Amino acid sequence: MTTLKLYNTKNRQKEAFTPLDAQNVRMYVCGPTVYDRAHLGNARPVIVFDVLFRLLRHVYGAEHVTYVRNFTDVEDKINARASETGRAIGDLTNETIQWYLEDMSAVGALEPTAMPRATQYIDQMIAMIADLIAKGHAYEAEGHVLFAVESYKEYGALSGRSVDDMIAGARVEVAPYKRNPMDFVLWKPSDESLPGWDSPWGRGRPGWHIECSAMAHDLLGERFDIHGGGIDLQFPHHENEIAQSRCAGHGFANVWMHNEMLQVEGKKMSKSLGNFFTVRDLLDQGVPGEVIRFVMLSTHYRNPMDWTEDKRKEAASILQEWYNICEGEPLDQYSYHLTISYLADDLNLPAAITYLHQLANDGLGGQLKAALGFIGLGPSSDWWRGQEIEDLQKGRSIGISYSGPSNLQLEEALLSLAGKWAEMRASNDYRSADALRTEALECGVQLRVTPGRAAHAAANLDVSLAALQALR
Structure with a gap:
C-alpha cells in the first residue's frame, strides 16, 4: 500500500499518515459562508482537498473514505445580505449553495461524501454548548453563552501563539459581559427580525465556531483523521474548534492541514x-x-x-x-x-x-x-481545439504509431493517411477525423497529435509528418 506523508500543522512537520481505521478514513474541511459567489481564493482549498480526497480514495478504496465539507447557512453576513436585498434567508442561501456547487464542479472538484448545513445541526450545537457549561468551560452572560478560553490550558497550540499575543494581533470583539477578551461566542440572542431557535438560554442562534465541532462529531465521531482549510482559518476558527471539542471530551482531528493564501x-x-x-x-x-x-x-x-x-x-x-x-x-x-x-x-x-x-x-x-x-x-x-491550426504551425505534428514491419511504401501510405487526417482537423471536421482515426486504429494504425519530436522503437513506427516527408 502507498505510504502517505502529510504536513501536520499541529506538529509543524511532515509525518507518515496512519488512519485511525483504514476501513473508515475520515476528513473534514471547512466550507463557505453562503451569502455570495465564491471568489477565487475560496476555490483553492476546494481544489487542494479534492486532490487529497482522490488520493485517499485510491489508497484506501472509495467506499472507505468519508469527506465532509460544511455550509455555514446561519451567520450575520447572510442576515445583512438578506436585509439589503429584501430576500428570504432560505432563498438566498439555497441559491448561493447551488452556485457554489456549480462553480466547484466547473473546476473539477468531486462532491464530498456529505455537505451538511449548519441549520440542520442546531440541536447538536445546543447539546454541546450545554455540556461545556456543565463542565465549567462555558458560561452564560446577558443572553449569550461564551467559551471560557482560560479553562483550556492548551489554547494557542495550533497557531503557536500565546493568548497575550493573540489578543494583541487580533480584532477581539469587546463586550462588557466577557470574562476574558479572548472568550468567544457559542450562542447569541436573536430578536424577531433574525433567525432563531429555542434554547435553554432563550431564543437565539449559534456562534460561528461551534457548528464545525458539532457537525464533525455527529458525522465523523469522537476522533477523525484530517481537518483541513485555508491558513486564514487557523486562528481563531480552528483554534476555537479544538478548544471547544477537546473540552467537550472529543479527541477531534489527528492531522491538521492548511493551504496558504492566494494573491x-x-x-x-x-x-x-x-x-x-x-x-x-x-x-x-x-x-x-x-x-x-x-x-x-x-x-x-x-x-x-x-x-x-x-x-x-x-x-x-x-x-x-x-x-x-x-x-x-x-x-x-x-x-x-x-x-x-x-x-x-x-x-x-x-x-x-x-x-x-x-x-x-x-x-x-x-x-x-x-x-x-x-x-x-x-x-x-x-x-x-480553437488554436490548433496555429499551434501545429508552432511545432506540433501528426504522429503515427504502427505495430509491424516498416518499409518505404508503407511509410508513404501512412503519410497520405496522416495528411488526410490533418486536413480534416484543420477544417474543424472532427466527426470525419474521428471516424478516420477509428478506422485506422482497427487496421493497427494509431493517429495522434504530438509535440513534434519523432520517436523510433523496435517493431514500432512512430514518425511525424516532417520525418515522413523527408523519406519521400
Whole structure:
C-alpha cells in the first residue's frame, strides 16, 4: 500500500499518515459562508482537498473514505445580505449553495461524501454548548453563552501563539459581559427580525465556531483523521474548534492541514484594488474550469499562490498541447504509481506536473491521459481545439504509431493517411477525423497529435509528418 506523508500543522512537520481505521478514513474541511459567489481564493482549498480526497480514495478504496465539507447557512453576513436585498434567508442561501456547487464542479472538484448545513445541526450545537457549561468551560452572560478560553490550558497550540499575543494581533470583539477578551461566542440572542431557535438560554442562534465541532462529531465521531482549510482559518476558527471539542471530551482531528493564501498579480485580492473576482467571473469570461484548476495545482498548497494573467495563458497553452497528445489515446495506467508517488509526498503537485511534462514530451498520450484524469484535469469542452491550426504551425505534428514491419511504401501510405487526417482537423471536421482515426486504429494504425519530436522503437513506427516527408 502507498505510504502517505502529510504536513501536520499541529506538529509543524511532515509525518507518515496512519488512519485511525483504514476501513473508515475520515476528513473534514471547512466550507463557505453562503451569502455570495465564491471568489477565487475560496476555490483553492476546494481544489487542494479534492486532490487529497482522490488520493485517499485510491489508497484506501472509495467506499472507505468519508469527506465532509460544511455550509455555514446561519451567520450575520447572510442576515445583512438578506436585509439589503429584501430576500428570504432560505432563498438566498439555497441559491448561493447551488452556485457554489456549480462553480466547484466547473473546476473539477468531486462532491464530498456529505455537505451538511449548519441549520440542520442546531440541536447538536445546543447539546454541546450545554455540556461545556456543565463542565465549567462555558458560561452564560446577558443572553449569550461564551467559551471560557482560560479553562483550556492548551489554547494557542495550533497557531503557536500565546493568548497575550493573540489578543494583541487580533480584532477581539469587546463586550462588557466577557470574562476574558479572548472568550468567544457559542450562542447569541436573536430578536424577531433574525433567525432563531429555542434554547435553554432563550431564543437565539449559534456562534460561528461551534457548528464545525458539532457537525464533525455527529458525522465523523469522537476522533477523525484530517481537518483541513485555508491558513486564514487557523486562528481563531480552528483554534476555537479544538478548544471547544477537546473540552467537550472529543479527541477531534489527528492531522491538521492548511493551504496558504492566494494573491492576484502579486497583491492581496481586494475590491478596493480592483483585483477581486469570483470563479464565475472567470468562467463567464471564457476561462475553462480546468485552466483555473491547473494554475492552482501548479503551486504547492503550503506556498502562497499568485494568480496572474501570464500563468493563466501558460496553463491554457500547456493543457491544449496535452489534450491534443491525449486525444484518441486509450487510458494507460502504467505510470500511475509514479504520479501517485509525488502526490503521496504531501501533495507535491508541482513535481507531479513536471512528470506530466515528461510524459507529454515522450508522446505517451495514454499515460498522460490517465495521470491527468487522476488529478481532475480533462477537457470540459472543445475550447482547446480553437488554436490548433496555429499551434501545429508552432511545432506540433501528426504522429503515427504502427505495430509491424516498416518499409518505404508503407511509410508513404501512412503519410497520405496522416495528411488526410490533418486536413480534416484543420477544417474543424472532427466527426470525419474521428471516424478516420477509428478506422485506422482497427487496421493497427494509431493517429495522434504530438509535440513534434519523432520517436523510433523496435517493431514500432512512430514518425511525424516532417520525418515522413523527408523519406519521400
